[in-house]
Amino acid sequence: MNGDIEIDSQFIGTSQTTPVSVSDSPPPPPPSVENVSSTKGKRGSNFSMEEDKLLVAAWLNTSVDAINSNEQTQNTFRKKVWEYFTQYNTSGTTHTIVSLISRWGAISEKTNKFAGCMAQVNALHQSGITEEDKITNAKALYLEKYKKPFLLDNCWLMLKDQPKFADPNNARWRSSVPPTSELISIGEGDCGFGLGDTSNFERPIGRKAEKVIRKNKATGKDVGEYLAKKLKLIEDVTRLEEEKMCFEREKLAIENESKEEKLKIEKERIIIEKKKFEMTERLEKERIMMIDTSGFTGA
DSSP, X not given: XXXXXOOOHHHHTSSOOOOEEOOSSOOOOOOOOSOGGGOOSOBOSSOOHHHHHHHHHHHXXXXXXXXXXXXXXXXHHHHHHHHHXXXXXXXXXXXXXXXXXXXHHHHHHHHHHHHHHHHHHHTTOOTTOOHHHHHHHHHHHHHHHHSSOOOOHHHHHHHTTSHHHHOTTOGGGOOOOOSSOOEEEOOTTTTTTTTTOOOOOOOSOOHHHHHHHXXXXXXXXXXXXXXXXXXXXXXHHHHHHHHHHHHHHHHHHHHHHHHHHHHHHHXXXXXXXXXXXXXXXXXXXXXXXXXXXXXXXXO
């Protein structure tokens, strides 16, 4: 492989390959696994962008192997994914099989949801709109629907041409993971994506969103413009919330400063009162002494 992870053209359905550069040095020997389910090591709680890309490459390349071997158990497939990922991972962080499956589930779910948003944007058949504009509109739609931004661009670029993500409504990809470790028959084009992926795929455009689109079409407005305005509105609301929090912090700081100033003034007042009392007491003592002295003089 010479340090590059390549996705077989048989798998992606084109004559080109999709290399993912991992290392310039020769690949290390495959890791030894005695008990896959209880693999231990220095676990990382988060995956970096490079680890996400490597995990996608591991899943895709292992899926190619699954086609060649025609059938394999669920555990065998997951073990191969873990071995592939561990072999080329140079981050120094160790991830267990369970961790990889969990992360792949999150990547698959979010990327599939984004694929659904892209499908909705493409279904509009807008003229004069570029692919970059479509992605921007799809991201705005994703943010509006799921209240979180889509941040897996690199994974999307690697997966967007796969059947599952190219057509999220394809019924062939709606099956979930088998509940046991039975043999999984992987036919041509299936590529093993069902393993470890229990997420439901994106549904067709909803009634509410369809009404918005029809309304925009009827009034001659561009849906992309609507989504951009919606995104700007969300950003403005977020900015106002941040400004409000900043104002509250400043107000609290002023109140604390005012309290400290009042406390300082009160301390100074107490000191002055104390000095005044001491001075009055001293004058009174001096007056008494003068009276006593004058009494002795008269005698």
